[in-house]
Amino acid sequence: MTLLSPSDDLFDSILMADDRFHVEGYREGFEEGTRQGMIEGRNHGRLHGAKLSAEVSFYHGFALTWKCLLQNSEDVKARKRLKAVESLAGLIQKFPYEDPQYENLQEDMERVRAKFRQVCSLLNVAVDFREYISGSAGMSF
Numbered sequence: 001m002t003l004l005s006p007s008d009d010l011f012d013s014i015l016m017a018d019d020r021f022h023v024e025g026y027r028e029g030f031e032e033g034t035r036q037g038m039i040e041g042r043n044h045g046r047l048h049g050a051k052l053s054a055e056v057s058f059y060h061g062f063a064l065t066w067k068c069l070l071q072n073s074e075d076v077k078a079r080k081r082l083k084a085v086e087s088l089a090g091l092i093q094k095f096p097y098e099d100p101q102y103e104n105l106q107e108d109m110e111r112v113r114a115k116f117r118q119v120c121s122l123l124n125v126a127v128d129f130r131e132y133i134s135g136s137a138g139m140s141f
Contacts, residue, residue, distance in 0.1 A: 084115075
């Protein structure tokens with residue numbers, strides 16, 4: 001068995017410094033990246049959730065308004081329209097507001113959007129949700 005002289009340890013630490021700093025830098029970078037990723041992910045989720053919430057809220061208000069307008073009408077077409085509006089309201093009522101990890105969120109949202117387009121077609125109103133949002137930008141209250 002050979003004994004290492006103090007000079008061998010000194011050179012080993014110098015030669016291994018590159019590897020040690022590389023590993024240490026990787027670990028620090030990974031930790032910082034994980035922390036930043038969590039922050040960015042949380043912000044993205046908040047923004048996406050707010051947009052989705054605004055869209056669902058708009059559809060809900062739309063359905064309630066048209067339901068009130070169509071409820072007292074005796075017209076046959078109005079009854080068909082009312083049934084479609086009530087169907088839209090029913091889809092919105094079943095929407096999973098409390099479960100942020102709901103697996104079928106996108107599919108359910110597409111069903112709500114499709115029903116909204118159908119109702120808009122029956123009512124002869126504009127279909128684009130973004131038109132309603134941008135149209136209220138100039139309001140003073």
